[in-house]
Amino acid sequence: MKYFPFAAILLALGAPSLHAADAAAGKERAVVCTACHGGEGKAVIPGYPHLAGQNAQYTAKQLKAFRDGTRVDPVMAPMAKLLSDADIEVLAAWYASLKP
Numbered sequence: 263m264k265y266f267p268f269a270a271i272l273l274a275l276g277a278p279s280l281h282a283a284d285a286a287a288g289k290e291r292a293v294v295c296t297a298c299h300g301g302e303g304k305a306v307i308p309g310y311p312h313l314a315g316q317n318a319q320y321t322a323k324q325l326k327a328f329r330d331g332t333r334v335d336p337v338m339a340p341m342a343k344l345l346s347d348a349d350i351e352v353l354a355a356w357y358a359s360l361k362p
């Protein structure tokens with residue numbers, strides 16, 4: 263068991279549960295988003311986009327675009343400006359984990 267701690271760390275980093283952990287963190291981070299995009303990523307306001315089931319890379323790309331001003335929206339851009347890269351990653355994982 264000499265290598266146990268090392269193996270445990272590798273497991274923790276590489277296990278499929280990493281995705282689930284990201285999604286769980288994203289759910290917590292998404293509380294402010296639910297006002298417009300709904301609790302399960304299904305928008306509550308007509309015309310606002312649904313996020314449930316959206317490809318994680320797409321969601322992350324859009325959030326970064328809002329944040330850096332490449333994509334302009336007076337409602338969504340200020341939201342994205344509050345997000346760190348880590349926030350964006352877990353949010354994208356959370357929405358991707360939901361049923362569309």
Ligand code: HEC
Binds near residue numbers: 313
């Ligand atoms: C006050 C309402 C509001 C809140 C709160 C809000 N959004 Fe949005 N969001 C919008 C609107 C409106 C759009 C559509 C913008 C457009 O048409 O360009 C949008 C678009 C998006 C998109 C792009 C969707 C697509 O299909 O391209 C993503 C991703 C997104 N929001 C994620 C989030 C996340 C994550 C949060 C929480 C941190 C959040 N939003 C909070 C209103 C909101």
